[in-house]
Amino acid sequence: MKITTILNVFFWAILSNTLFAEQYKPNGEITINTLEEWQNTNNWVRIAGGSGIPTNNDEIILSSNAKLNLNYNLKNDNLNVYLTFEDDGFLQVSTQGAVFVLGSIIMDKNNVEMKVFGDLEIEGDFQLDNGNLFVKDGGNLMINGNFLRTDIGSGQFEIGGNTTSFSVEGYFDDQHNSPYVYNAPYISIKGSCSTKSGTFCSEDLPVVLTAFNVTYSHGNAVIRWSTASEQNNKLFEIYRSKDLVKWELIAKVEGQGNSYFTHQYQWTDTHLNQSGRNYYQLHQIDFDGAREVFETLVLEVQHQSSLPEVLISTNSISSGESVQVLYRNEKFNSKRIIVVHSDGKVIDCTEEVKDLIPNQTFSTGINILLIYYGREKYTFKILK
Numbered sequence: 001m002k003i004t005t006i007l008n009v010f011f012w013a014i015l016s017n018t019l020f021a022e023q024y025k026p027n028g029e030i031t032i033n034t035l036e037e038w039q040n041t042n043n044w045v046r047i048a049g050g051s052g053i054p055t056n057n058d059e060i061i062l063s064s065n066a067k068l069n070l071n072y073n074l075k076n077d078n079l080n081v082y083l084t085f086e087d088d089g090f091l092q093v094s095t096q097g098a099v100f101v102l103g104s105i106i107m108d109k110n111n112v113e114m115k116v117f118g119d120l121e122i123e124g125d126f127q128l129d130n131g132n133l134f135v136k137d138g139g140n141l142m143i144n145g146n147f148l149r150t151d152i153g154s155g156q157f158e159i160g161g162n163t164t165s166f167s168v169e170g171y172f173d174d175q176h177n178s179p180y181v182y183n184a185p186y187i188s189i190k191g192s193c194s195t196k197s198g199t200f201c202s203e204d205l206p207v208v209l210t211a212f213n214v215t216y217s218h219g220n221a222v223i224r225w226s227t228a229s230e231q232n233n234k235l236f237e238i239y240r241s242k243d244l245v246k247w248e249l250i251a252k253v254e255g256q257g258n259s260y261f262t263h264q265y266q267w268t269d270t271h272l273n274q275s276g277r278n279y280y281q282l283h284q285i286d287f288d289g290a291r292e293v294f295e296t297l298v299l300e301v302q303h304q305s306s307l308p309e310v311l312i313s314t315n316s317i318s319s320g321e322s323v324q325v326l327y328r329n330e331k332f333n334s335k336r337i338i339v340v341h342s343d344g345k346v347i348d349c350t351e352e353v354k355d356l357i358p359n360q361t362f363s364t365g366i367n368i369l370l371i372y373y374g375r376e377k378y379t380f381k382i383l384k
Contacts, residue, residue: 022058023047025066033071056080062089070097085112093118100375104145107131116141129153136160146170151196159185163351190228207233207284213329214280214297221269221299225282230259237283242273244313244324274301295355298326310371310378317359317384325355325371336372
């Protein structure tokens with residue numbers, strides 16, 4: 001009885017949030033470059049009548065006479081919206097655009113299209129039954145649920161560009177064909193992967209790490225990680241450092257070679273520093289010797305509970321140091337690393353530096369380092 005009551009409350013809470021959300025359509029084909037343009041009532045048609053603008057948790061409906069080109073970062077203003085595609089619905093997330101979409105996206109109407117050149121994150125699933133999906137030229141599409149393309153419609157699906165990323169936290173199932181992939185984008189599928197044709201799942205995906213964390217237990221550091229799939233994976237290496245300068249190889253763990261099943265790994269470090277910080281890196285080595293280095297985790301026995309989720313190695317780099325980004329526990333959410341110089345110049349170095357930012361990326365004086373980690377933003381001042 002108690003479980004039933006809790007589920008009923010949860011269901012009605014979700015239903016109430018959906019029912020009381022406002023619905024809007026773009027007033028024609030509009031482009032949004034600023035918050036002021038988003039808040040301009042002339043750019044929107046309120047479905048219930050009268051005037052207004054979409055706010056957090058509202059729904060935006062796209063159709064033949066209601067198309068949206070978003071070139072503004074809604075994430076910065078915590079404006080999260082639902083999206084619905086009707087016939088001829090069109091959405092473009094341009095280079096400066098960013099949005100977190102609540103719920104799921106279903107593209108099953110006639111002549112619908114989505115282009116992602118900026119940052120689009122979806123809370124739930126993405127179902128592509130019809131229309132075109134393009135993720136390219138530096139675009140980032142992150143799906144926190146599953147991706148499904150059925151074989152009942154038509155259209156194109158392209159992922160292209162070496163600064164482009166496409167990631168799915170759940171499974172990927174393309175029963176229409178297979179995505180057209182070009183110019184080495186970053187692709188991550190955490191769950192199972194299948195396509196009607198092509199080699200997308202077997203050749204285009206690297207070792208897919210779904211978790212990586214370190215915890216303190218009974219005087220030891222317990223390092224755990226898991227993979228959803230492995231391609232050409234010979235082994236993992238674990239490195240430990242006490243100062244981020246000298247790294248010691250402390251373990252080698254055999255990989256699975258080629259696998260499409262989830263594997264759990266664990267290794268215990270019994271010789272960690274009990275009075276200071278311990279830094280850990282996980283390396284993955286292919287049979288041909290190619291190596292991938294994953295993010296750096298930090299464990300501080302005495303103060304672990306008070307450490308933030310994201311921190312950096314130093315705030316002063318006047319002697320030529322680089323800046324290392326560190327994590328308490330790597331959750332593999334979407335990330336973006338931006339450096340703002342004292343003269344206002346903005347550098348998005350997410351793809352180029354991963355988590356070690358070279359000294360030359362910063363200008364002389366005070367720099368602002370912004371790290372977007374999932375839906376959180378961390379700000380640091382860097383003096384050079």
